[in-house]
Amino acid sequence: MSEVFNISAREASHACIIATPDEEQRRAAAWRLAAAFVCERDGEAPCLKCAQCRLAQQKLNPDIIEISRKTDDKGKQKRELSVEQIRAMVSDAWVRPQSAERKVYIIADAGSMNSAAQNAALKLLEEPPAYARFILCAESAESLLATIRSRCVIFRPLGEKEPTESEAAREYLSLVAKGDKTGVCAFFARAESMDGEALAGFLEGLRAELCAVLSNKNSNSAITRETAVRLLDMGRRAEDYMRLNVGVKHILGMLCVRSV
Ligand SMILES: [Zn+2]
Structure with missing residues (x-):
């Protein structure tokens, strides 16, 4: 699925950044990690066999929430993730997961958050509910504020060097x-x-x-x-x-x- 990333849920923290210019790659890696977070089985996660993993694979798991840029009236994707979307996530994060042990937010195009939106997310990333996990997808980690980056484990494709x-x-x-x-x-x-x-x-x-x-x-x-x-x-x-x-x-x- 996304073997270019060597991500194990064990190394991941409550907040992670998946950084690569390849949109498909980072989305696949994000969903795989999200499945690992909700997986019910012990051992290597995601097992891709348990009920939670299956729901994740079909993108039907109610405890994995993907947040992406909205589209405008003409069906064109907006330039930024709005601060309202992030605020909605912040309040939703305090509602316990429905069936999994964790609740996972995948923020697609996290790099498109303006600084108001990033700052709105900051406190939640600092002190999240114990069950919450956040996966931020971005072209590069450097497109996010240093305050956000410092709270996340950053995953880059294998072989790609850190700046x-x-x-x-x-x-x-x-x-x-x-x-x-x-x-x-x-x-x-x-x-x-x-x-x-x-x-x-x-x-x-x-x-x-x-x-x-x-x-x-x-x-x-x-x-x-x-x-x-x-x-x-x-x-x-x-x-x-x-x-x-x-x-x-x-x-x-x-x-x-x-x-x-
Ligand atoms: Zn599983």
Whole structure:
């Protein structure tokens, strides 16, 4: 069905992002994961044999709700998922599932939510009812707000690499966690060829990683909450500098000095 994604329900959290430009692929992966969430059997899920899985396969499971963009009077699909649709989901999420143990929302085209809609979903993603699961489908995870991303496990097709920004942010954080001052300085010396856009990407990746630490999502991070708060503040200052057109080299210098 969707073997390009290696998604197991066990790795999934209450909120997941399935990110790929291929719409068919992400929809298939989302439905498969939804079936896994409602599957009644133990062991490898979805079993595709139990009553819940069968209903899911026929897209008739009342506890799997797909939310997609509405169509206008002319039958054309609207550009955005509306904030009203998200608000409706938020209140519906507090109604218990009908027959499955879980209630799953598949948000198709999650990337088409404007920031008002994303913010309307945020609190629910932070503190959902225990039975609720959310699967956000998007062309790329980066089309969603960092606050949303930091609450989700992100699935990309096998073999597709994460954006290099997050990799760089993770490498940097592991150096900070070790208190490796020399390593941090070497890291920024290597980054000297970075342009403004790359630096902005790095700062965004850093913010997402730190938010994950603070929301307890990234429990295996060696970064303490205290350090995360401090680095978030440092990152914000760097972003302020960027807005003031301070040179990239100066900002890298500042980051180097304040990191450890
Ligand atoms: Zn099943």
